[in-house]
Amino acid sequence: MKEKVIVALSGGVDSSVAAVLAQQAGCEVIxxxxxxxxxxxxxxxAQLCASKNDEAAVESICAKLGIEHHYLELFPEFECKVLRPAAQEYARGRTPNPCCECNYRIKFGKLVEFARSVGAAKVLTGHYAKLSEHGGVYELRRGDDLKKDQSYFLYRLDQAILSMVRFPVGAMDKGEVRRIAAEYGLVTSDKPDSQDACFQVPGESFGETLRRLEKLPRRPGLFRYQGRIVxxxxxxxxxxxxxxxxxxVALGVPAYVAGIDPESGDIxxxxxxxxxxxxxxxxxRVSWQSGRAPDLSGELEVQIRYRSRAVPCRVEPDGAGGAAVFPAIPQRAVTPGQAAxxxxxxxxLGGGVIGHAD
Incomplete structure (x- = not known):
């Protein structure tokens, strides 16, 4: 009897190849x-992750592979658990990373829930990350294609979710993934990669889009430089x-945002x-992927944004679910709300949300 698996199809090349690889392995794919x-x-x-082009690609892939397909209507939960908290973070002068929350609270959680409801053994996605199991503990590692590695966005996934998921393209590079898609004649073989933000209204910031979406008030204020209003x-x-x-702001030289006070509105x-x-x-809100705090001695690295390089660091837990982090190399623009x-x-090992920087 074939193993039944769920494949999360986004309409991109990575998830479509994950479905191909599952079929090649003899699985019953949904x-x-x-x-x-x-x-x-x-x-x-303006939603780049939910376009009609994506849905047309999904339906083409399912027809090509001859697999069953389902849509899960999840906007109400997506708004409540991801978009609204993100808008509130922006209103506090912070810069959230909604993808990390969405992966945990919506995408993987709902996919695992659906898989169990139909008797599927695993959930497969097109993420560039690798998973292994040692002594009953599931470990997540960077994908082999470091330019595409997406493990940073998956730090919230817990052992219950990791036990159900697999990442078929995690040990592949992007070129190989596109070659397989072309070999199978998939419409996604030359489709451009998706953007980072799930909303992109032309001419405005992500924060402004979310503010309008959630009907939050503006908090205007002053730009200050060396104590004076500019x-x-x-x-x-x-x-x-x-x-x-x-x-x-005209100061004669480039200026950078160094601090945001959400109470006064001063920047x-x-x-x-x-x-x-x-x-x-x-x-x-540090969460350790193994379910418990690891040994924090020895070599550790911290990555403070998706496209930044991880750097050696020392981590000191504060006993209240947080930690102080001391990077070996001072980090530029450490941003409250982003994932570390x-x-x-x-x-x-795990991660959390940046609080404040010294």
Whole structure:
């Protein structure tokens, strides 16, 4: 009897090849696509992860492979558990990473739930990450194609979820994935990779899109440089630490956002990039992927944004679910709200949300 598996089909090349590989392995494959579309066309048209082109690609793939397919309508939960908290974070002058929350609270959680409801043994996705099991503990590692590695976004996944998921393309590079898609004649073989943000309304920031979506008030304020007022802005939700573009402040030299006070609305600017460096920062709501705190001695690394390089660090838990992090190399523009993810080599240990930087 064939093993029944769920494959999360997004309409991209990676997930479609995951389905091909599952079929090659002799599995009974069921495709599942999460519908996260806002009912208002103004916002649904801007959702890059839920376009009509993606759905057309999904249906083409399922027809080509001859597999069963289901849509899961999840926008209400997506808005409640991901978009609204993200909008509230922007309103607090922080810069959230909604993808990390969405993976845990919506995508993987709902896929595992659906898999169990239909008697499927595993959930397969097109993420570039690798999974192994040692002594009953599931370990997540970086994908072999380091330019595409997505383990950073998966730090919230717990043992219950990891026991159910697999990543068929995690040990492959992108070129090989596209070659397989072309070999099978899939419409996704030359489809461009998706963007990072799930919303992109032309001409406005992600923070502004979320503010309008959730009907939150603006919190305007002042730009301050060396204690003096140098300009005004329309809302702290439109700015992030380290930002240079879009400030519309004339100081004669480039200025950067160095601090955001959500209470007063003041945004502190600096013109010297070295003033954005932090040798210590805190991390809140730390979750360890094994389910318990690992040995934090020895070589550890921290990655503070998806496209930054992990650097050696020391981690000191605070006993209240958080930690202080001391990077060996001071980090630029450490941003409250972003994910800080800890590794030992290519092994993902866990992560949390950046609180504040010194």
């Amino acid at each position: 495709g599942v696509t999460l519908r996260l579309k806002h009912p208002d066309p103004e916002f649904s048209a 300009g005004r802005h329309n809302g702290v939700h439109e700015f992030t630490i380290g930002q240079r573009k879009g400030l519309n 502190r600017l600096e013109t010297e990039p070295e003033r954005l460096l932090a040798s210590r920062f805190t991390v809140e 993810v800890f590794y030992r080599g290519d092994l993902l």
